[in-house]
Amino acid sequence: MRRTATSAGLFAALVVAIAVLPKFLTDFRAQQFAYVAVYLVALIGLNVLTGYTGQMSLGHGAFMAVGGYTTAILMTDHGIKDLWTIPAAAVVAGAAGFLFGLPALRLTGLYLALATFAIAVATPAVIKKFEGFTGGGSGKNLFGVKELTGGIAPVHVLGWKLNFNNWLYYLCWTVALVLYVVAWLLLRGRTGRAFRAVRDSETAALSSGVSLARYKTLAFGVSAAYAGVAGSLFAIATTYVNPDTFPVQLSIFLLVGVVVGGLGSLTGLIAGAIFIEFLPLWAQDISKSPGAPGVVYGVILIGVIFLLPTGAAGLLRRVASLFRGR
Amino acid sequence: MTRKPIVFVALAVALTLGASALAGSTRATGDPGITPTSILLGGTVPLSGVASAYSAVAVGASAYFKYVNAKGGVGGRQINYKYLDDTYNPAQTVQLTRQLVEQDKVFAIFNTLGTETNLAIRPYLNQLKVPQLFAASGDTSFGADAATYPQTIGFFPSYQAEGWALGQYMRKSHPKAKIAVIAQNDSYGRDLLVGLNRGLGGGVAKVVAAQNYEVTASDVGSQIAKLKSSGADTLAIFATPQFAIQSYVFANKLGWKPFVITNAVSSASNIMLLASEGGQNKTVLGSVSVVFLKDPTDPKWSKDPAIALYRTILARYAKGANAKDVYHVYGMAVAYATVNLLKRLGKNPTRAGLIAAVDSMNITDDPFLLPGIAIKTGPGDHFPLSQMYFQQYAKTGWKQFGSLVSYKG
Numbered sequence: 058m059r060r061t062a063t064s065a066g067l068f069a070a071l072v073v074a075i076a077v078l079p080k081f082l083t084d085f086r087a088q089q090f091a092y093v094a095v096y097l098v099a100l101i102g103l104n105v106l107t108g109y110t111g112q113m114s115l116g117h118g119a120f121m122a123v124g125g126y127t128t129a130i131l132m133t134d135h136g137i138k139d140l141w142t143i144p145a146a147a148v149v150a151g152a153a154g155f156l157f158g159l160p161a162l163r164l165t166g167l168y169l170a171l172a173t174f175a176i177a178v179a180t181p182a183v184i185k186k187f188e189g190f191t192g193g194g195s196g197k198n199l200f201g202v203k204e205l206t207g208g209i210a211p212v213h214v215l216g217w218k219l220n221f222n223n224w225l226y227y228l229c230w231t232v233a234l235v236l237y238v239v240a241w242l243l244l245r246g247r248t249g250r251a252f253r254a255v256r257d258s259e260t261a262a263l264s265s266g267v268s269l270a271r272y273k274t275l276a277f278g279v280s281a282a283y284a285g286v287a288g289s290l291f292a293i294a295t296t297y298v299n300p301d302t303f304p305v306q307l308s309i310f311l312l313v314g315v316v317v318g319g320l321g322s323l324t325g326l327i328a329g330a331i332f333i334e335f336l337p338l339w340a341q342d343i344s345k346s347p348g349a350p351g352v353v354y355g356v357i358l359i360g361v362i363f364l365l366p367t368g369a370a371g372l373l374r375r376v377a378s379l380f381r382g383r
Numbered sequence: 384m385t386r387k388p389i390v391f392v393a394l395a396v397a398l399t400l401g402a403s404a405l406a407g408s409t410r411a412t413g414d415p416g417i418t419p420t421s422i423l424l425g426g427t428v429p430l431s432g433v434a435s436a437y438s439a440v441a442v443g444a445s446a447y448f449k450y451v452n453a454k455g456g457v458g459g460r461q462i463n464y465k466y467l468d469d470t471y472n473p474a475q476t477v478q479l480t481r482q483l484v485e486q487d488k489v490f491a492i493f494n495t496l497g498t499e500t501n502l503a504i505r506p507y508l509n510q511l512k513v514p515q516l517f518a519a520s521g522d523t524s525f526g527a528d529a530a531t532y533p534q535t536i537g538f539f540p541s542y543q544a545e546g547w548a549l550g551q552y553m554r555k556s557h558p559k560a561k562i563a564v565i566a567q568n569d570s571y572g573r574d575l576l577v578g579l580n581r582g583l584g585g586g587v588a589k590v591v592a593a594q595n596y597e598v599t600a601s602d603v604g605s606q607i608a609k610l611k612s613s614g615a616d617t618l619a620i621f622a623t624p625q626f627a628i629q630s631y632v633f634a635n636k637l638g639w640k641p642f643v644i645t646n647a648v649s650s651a652s653n654i655m656l657l658a659s660e661g662g663q664n665k666t667v668l669g670s671v672s673v674v675f676l677k678d679p680t681d682p683k684w685s686k687d688p689a690i691a692l693y694r695t696i697l698a699r700y701a702k703g704a705n706a707k708d709v710y711h712v713y714g715m716a717v718a719y720a721t722v723n724l725l726k727r728l729g730k731n732p733t734r735a736g737l738i739a740a741v742d743s744m745n746i747t748d749d750p751f752l753l754p755g756i757a758i759k760t761g762p763g764d765h766f767p768l769s770q771m772y773f774q775q776y777a778k779t780g781w782k783q784f785g786s787l788v789s790y791k792g
Contacts, residue, residue: 083486084485084486085481085482085485085486086486088478088481088485089478089482092478178599181599182597182599182600185568185569185597185599193569194499194568194569194570194598195498195499195502195569195570196473196499196502196503198502198503198505198506200506200507200510201506201507201510208510209510209511222485291474295473295474295477295478295503296477296506296507297473297474297477297502297503297504299473299499299503301471301472301473301474301499302472302473302474302503303474304472306470306472337468337470337475341430341467341468349430349431350430350431350468351431351432
C-alpha cells in the first residue's frame with residue numbers, strides 16, 4: 058500500500074508539473090510539448106507490445122497512420138467533430154492491430170520485426186492507391202475545417218480561453234495521462250502478469266495456463282489502439298495528413314523512443330517522447346549543412362544507448378536506489 | 384490509496400494555475416519580423432533524407448542575401464533568412480513553419496520546398512495572413528488558387544506550362560511523333576501530362592501510351608518495357624531524378640532508342656551525367672528539355688557577369704557549395720526577386736504591402752534567369768514565370784536553342 062501511495066503521489070506531482078508547465082513556456086513551446094504527449098501515447102502502446110509482451114514491432118507508424126486517417130476522413134468527409142474521432146481512431150487502429158496480431162502469432166523475433174516493418178513500408182503506398190478515399194498524395198488539410206476545435210479563434214473550455222497551442226497542449230496531455238493510468242492499471246494486474254510471462258518464456262507461460270494466442274493478439278490490439286489515438290492526436294495537432302506524414306522513419310523513431318525511455322517501464326517513456334520530439338531540432342541547431350542533422354542525430358543516439366543501456370527508466374531506478382541507501 | 388483526495392486537489396490547483404498562464408501576449412506595433420535594422424524571412428527545406436539535394440535552393444538564396452547585406456541590405460535593413468530541415472515530411476513542415484511564424488516571428492515564409500509541404504501550410508498561413516512567398520514547387524494550384532489563397536505564390540513555371548511547351552515543340556518539330564509517357568503518380572506527373580496534351584493540341588503527334596509509377600516504387604523497369612512495346616518513337620520522362628535516371632538506363636538495356644523529352648526537374652546536368660552511364664548510354668544524347676535558369680555548366684555563360692557574380696558569392700558566403708549545381712542558381716534567382724520586392728515596400732514594410740507588391744511584379748532584369756525571361760504577375764495571376772527556352776543535350780552538356788516560348792494559362 059505504501060508503494061502505491063508513493064506512486065500516486067509522484068503521479069500527482071507529475072500532473073501538477075504538466076498542468077503548470079505552459080506558464081513557463083512560450084506559446085510555441087507548448088505546442089512542441091503537445092507533440093511530446095502524442096509520442097508518449099504511441100510509446101506507451103509500443104511498450105505494452107515490445108517492452109512487456111516481448112513482441113518486436115517496426116510498424117507502429119502504420120497504426121498511427123490508420124488513426125490519423127480515421128480522424129482526417131471522419132472530420133472532412135463525414136462532418137464529425139475532432140474530439141469524437143479520437144475514440145473512433147482507437148477502435149479502428151485497435152481492430153487493425155488485432156487482425157495483424159493473428160497471423161503474427163506464427164512469427165517470432167526477427168521475422169516479426171520484418172513483417173511489421175513491411176507494414177510500415179507498404180502503408181504510404183496503400184494510402185496513395187485509394188486516392189478517392191484518402192486524398193492521395195495531396196493529403197487532407199484540416200486547418201480551418203469547422204470540425205477542428207482549435208484554430209485561429211481561441212477555444213473556450215470550462216470558462217477558460219485557450220489559444221490553439223495551449224488547447225493542443227491540454228488536449229494531448231489529458232488524453233496521454235488518462236491513457237497512462239489505463240496502461241498502468243492494465244499492466245499491474247493479471248493481464249500484465251500474463252504479458253510478462255509471455256515475454257520471459259513462452260513455454261513457461263503456456264505451461265502455467267496462459268493462452269499465448271489470446272495475450273499476443275490482445276497486446277497487438279491494445280498497442281495498436283494506443284498508436285491509433287496517437288495518430289489521431291497527431292492529425293489534430295498537425296492539421297494535415299498525407300502519406301509522407303507517417304513515413305517509415307516514424308516507426309523507427311518510435312522504437313528508438315521506447316529503448317531510450319526504457320523497455321518494460323512506463324515512467325521513462327516521457328524521456329523517450331521528449332527525445333523523439335526535440336532531438337531532431339537540436340541536431341539542426343548544431344549543424345545545418347546538408348546531411349549533417351542526420352549524422353548528429355545518430356551520434357547522439359549511440360551516445361545515449363551507450364551511457365544508458367537500460368534507458369531513462371534504468372537511470373531513474375538507479376537514482377532511486379541511491380536514495381534508499383541500498 | 385489514502386492520499387487520493389490530495390491528488391484531486393493538486394490537480395484542480397494545477398489546472399487553475401495553468402489556465403491563468405494563458406493571458407494574451409502584448410503586440411508591438413508594426414508587422415512581425417521587421418526591426419529598424421533587419422527583416423526576417425524563414426522557410427523549410429530538406430537538409431536530410433531522400434530529397435536533401437534540393438536544399439541547394441536555400442543555400443543559394445541565403446548566400447545571395449548575405450551578399451546584399453554586405454552591400455548595406457535593403458533600405459538599411461539586413462535580410463536574415465532562417466531555413467530549417469523538414470526532411471521533406473509535411474508534418475515536420477507544419478511544426479517548423481509554426482515555429483518560424485509563432486516563435487521566431489518571421490515577416491514571411493519564403494522558398495519552402497516541395498508541393499505537399501507547401502500545401503500543408505497554405506491554409507494556416509493564409510488565415511494568419513502571413514505571406515507564403517515563392518513556394519518552390521511548380522504545382523499549378525499555387526498560381527491558380529490565387530483568389531482563395533492570396534498570400535501564396537509559387538515561383539518557377541508551372542508543371543502544366545512546362546508540359547505545354549514540350550507539347551508545342553513536338554507539334555512543330557516532330558509532327559508525326561508517337562509519344563510514350565512515364566509519369567510520377569501524383570499531381571506533379573499529372574500536371575505535366577495535362578500540359579503536354581494541351582501543347583500537342585490535337586495534332587497528328589500524340590500520346591500513344593502512358594505509364595505511372597509510385598514515388599515509393601523501387602524501379603520503373605516494367606513500365607519502360609510496356610512503353611517500349613507500345614511502338615512509340617518518343618519517350619516523355621516526367622519523373623523525379625532517381626526515376627529519370629532509371630528510365631534512361633532501362634530504355635538502353637532494352638535496346639530501345641527513343642527520342643526523349645523531359646521536364647526541368649528531372650534534367651539537371653548531374654542527372655544527365657549519371658543517366659549517360661559514363662558515355663555508354665547514347666539515349667541521353669539529343670534529349671530535349673526546357674530551361675529558364677542560366678546553367679553554370681553551360682560554356683555559353685562562362686564569361687557572363689551574372690554567373691561570374693554567382694561563383695564569387697557562392698565561394699564567399701557558402702563555402703564548400705558545388706558551383707555546378709543549378710539549384711544554387713535557382714536560389715539566387717528567387718532571392719534576387721525577393722530583394723526587388725522588399726525594395727518596393729519603402730520605409731515601413733508590412734505584410735499587406737508585400738502581398739500588394741507580389742500582385743504587381745514586373746522584374747525584367749533578374750540576371751540569373753535566361754535573357755528575356757520576365758517575372759510578371761497581376762492581381763489573381765500568381766504565376767511569376769511562364770517563359771522558357773528549349774535545350775538539347777549533347778556530349779558536352781545541355782545547349783539552349785530556339786526562341787523564347789511564353790505560356791498563357
